[in-house]
Amino acid sequence: MTTSTIHTAPSDDPDSVFERACRLIETELGGHRLPSEPRTWxxxxxxxxxxxTAFITAFWNTCFPSGLVEACRGVEAVYPYLGRDGLCTDAALTAAWKVLEPDAHTWPERLQTERRRAADDCLNRALAEANRAVADHV
Structure with missing residues (x-):
């Protein structure tokens, strides 16, 4: 993992060369900026x-659960299984799948595979949307 060691940006302009370079480091090399102050619990x-909160909203909008309570249940089921970087894992997909389609075990295998792939796509979109929402407020 690579980290940027500069604590403050020389310019607050979001499109400055510095900001573009930091985004490149973060996206291409998986780096993270160091916080300017020590973080607390x-x-x-x-x-x-x-x-x-952002994930529940995104899950509700992209995965189309049967209700808001179901969206909350889905996020609570998925959250412990997210990867270290907040990315979807197979265990997270399985947890979401059990909430979204509890009777899927009665379906033909081909339909299960097809619908699970669709659930994987919507879960990844929801995670990306939630990560963007949180990153925009940092």
């Missing part, structure tokens, strides 16, 4: 809460 808790 309260900062992590607030960020987790903000991410879960």
């Amino acid at each position: 309260l900062d992590d808790l607030a960020r987790t809460r903000q991410h879960k």
Whole structure:
């Protein structure tokens, strides 16, 4: 993992050369900017809460659960299985699948495969949307 060691940007312009270089490092090399101040457990808790809220909204809008409660259940089921970087894992997909399609085991195998692939796509879109929403507020 690569990290940018500059704590403050020389310009607050979001399209500055510095910002583009940092985004390139973050996206191409998987790097993360160092925070300007030490983070506390309260900062992590607030960020987790903000991410879960954004994820519930994105899950509701992209995965089309039967209701808002179902969207909350889906996110709660998926969240412990997300990868270290907040990415979808096979276990997370399985957890979402069990919430979205609880009776899927009665379907033909071909339909299960097809619908699971669609659930994987919508779950990844929801995660990407939630990650963007949280990144925009950092």
